[in-house]
Amino acid sequence: MQITSLVTGGAGFIGSHVVNHLIEMEHRVIVLDDLSGGFVENIHPNAEFCKGSITDVFLVNGLFEAYQFDYVYHLAAYAAEGLSHFIRRFNYQNNLIGSVNLINAAVNFKVKRFVFTSSIAVYGTNELPLTETQYPHPEDPYGIAKYAVEMDLRNAHEMFGLNYTIFRPHNVYGSNQNINDKYRNVVGIFMKQIANNAPLTVFGDGEQSRAFSFINDVAPYIAESVHLKTAENEVFNIGGGIPSTVNQLTSAVMKAMDAKVEITHLEERNEVVHAYSSHEKFNKVFKPEKETSLEEGLLQMATWVKAWLQAPKRVTKSKFKNQGTQIPDIEIEKNLPNSWKNNR
Secondary structure, three states: OOOEEEEEOOOOHHHHHHHHHHHHOOOEEEEEEOOOOOOHHHOOOOOEEEEOOOOOHHHHHHHHHHHOOOEEEEOOOOOOOHHHHHOHHHHHHHHHHHHHHHHHHHHHOOOOEEEEEOOHHHOOOOOOOEOOOOOOOOOOHHHHHHHHHHHHHHHHHHHHOOOEEEEEEOOEEOOOOOOOOOOOOHHHHHHHHHHOOOOEEEEOOOOOEEOOEEHHHOHHHHHHHHHOHHHOOEEEEEOOOOOEEHHHHHHHHHHHHOOOOOEEEEOOOOOOOEEOEOOHHHHHHHOOOOOOOHHHHHHHHHHHHHHHHOOOHHHHOOOOOOOOOOOOOOOOOOOOOHHHHOOO
């Protein structure tokens, strides 16, 4: 009997790659996406697409009843950590309440496994490298929402027997990333700025460090996790293991794009300064292939970005207008970085 899986956010960046791998694994895949950050062109032609939001509880319940999903892969989110301070209601409605709608339906319709992409934002400032045994201390509403969903999944497992697998990815980049988003995906922002011959905008001194993760080192393992008993009811850090500063990233991105532009330093913003995680637990369970180097991954993404920018009609001809362009309304103006005020 064919396996039926729901992928929320399947028109988006990581979600579309997970869909591709599930199709290769011969799952029947239904994609639920509101196209607020993704593009219908990203969706594998063999997947079934439903345009809608996880915040629509009636739609969610109707899909679960109609398809009787075996597995749920929940990747839909608005993942702008820094901006989340200023869009608190939007953040919690989309990233927390929408997730609860899915968890309720998963319990009621007896889903076998709920796979959730959380974030290392749940750790906040913590001892490095970040490990799954550390007590999370999220420092922004985005991380708070992600950790709340993690806790709700644990409770749903204890109370109702819903099995889960939680991934905490970080700074993922690659093809299908929305490079038009002004507030998230630093690699995509830099590549778009270079394509426009504009200066790269760096917050603070640029010595913040992150471990950047190539999509091919993340998506395949999320897809296959439901078939690993050892991944059941576990939490995994996933992604790149070698940290780089933002300053190092600017040089690497310019090299990949084969262009050089100026760098503009903006005022420092409220963010965790250093964040990179241990993947010892993930490596033991998933036994991944060799990690893609930052240089190689950026070169692959740069090739995709250049082709994407040269083919705008691929998107504008779509019957879905304004896809991938939703920018939330700012709810709190106080302490909003001036560069964001001027960029609205």
